Amino acid sequence: MLFQNKCPLAITCPHVTAIGPVSAASNPSPRRSRYLPKPTERMFQNLSKGILLVVLSFVLSSGLEAGTPGLNAPAAVGPYLNQRLPQTEPTGQNVWSVQETYSGININLPTHLVPYPGTNKLLCIAKEGRIFLFEDNPTATQTDTFLDLRSSVFTSSDSGMTWLVFHPQFGQAGAPHAAHVYITYKWKPSGGNGNEAYWRLSRFTVIQQAGKPVADPASEQILIQQYDRQQWHDSGCMMFGPDGYLYIGTGDEGGENDEYNDGQKINERLFSGILRIDVDQKPESHAIRRQPTQLPMPTGWPASFTAHYS
DSSP states (O other): OEEEEOOOOGGGOOOOHHHHHBTTTSSSOGGGGGSSSOOTEEEEOOOOEEEEEESSOOOOSTSSSOOOOSSSSSSOOOOOOHTTSSSSOSSOOOOOOOOOOOTOOOOSSEEEEEETTTEEEEEETTTTTEEEEEETTTTOOOOEEEEEOGBBBOOSTTOOOEEEEEEEETTTTTTTTTTEEEEEEEOOOOOOOTOEEEEEEEEEEEETTTEEEEEEEEEEEEEEEESSSSSSOOOOOOETTTOEEEEEOOOOOOSSSSSSSGOOOOSOOOSSSEEEEEEEEOOTTTOOBBBTSSSSTTOOOOOOHHHHHO
């Protein structure tokens, strides 16, 4: 299901309540199998069991006033994010150096490295659209392909495959998301204009193939897909918060000097911000609520980080 431009956001469209799943492996309908939706026609494809809850720190579309910031004034956090990073290196000499590791692994333009849960292996994303699996050993030389989407990934300039995150339930036998990973990349439609591309967040299911884990390309479930007019400033960093929601950073769609002004609007595309998605469809999920500054802050909240949002 696609959101139409007249009603692009699930949080403002009561009639968009049941969003049916769309399998990227299946052939799309004939009317859109070759000619791609333009930016003002169709934006998001299948939030699919992931309800888009909010975009933080934006001014809403024209005609709506922006809210005041949650904090009355910036507050100091402290050195190194409350000293979570060491102020001295391990020897205490403050002599830092760069050391090459995994020299036997040759991956062109890596964009992200993440441990594979429950194993002594790592996953490394290559910008071109491949993900490699190898032993977390500095002397490792062998890689296995975890996922290969090169034929579908737009790689011009900053574009490409950017991030991967495992669902918190990954590897838990019997859990509904025990085999799910989430990946962001720039999708290029086959048969479309060579310069057209869409920023995409998808969920994949991990299966065993010849005794090794792989992300099944046929299992791709598209959660967000939005037209991207320029190849610069892509993002896609993701993480699951302690609340169980998936947080995604999006770039500003590229261009120079804030060309598209995406940080000041959410009525066209959801770029230049942080999205929060409930991929589990929890009954208690809700759009992010801003706590008025005159109300007391919830117990235990660090003042410098929350800006009174919940």
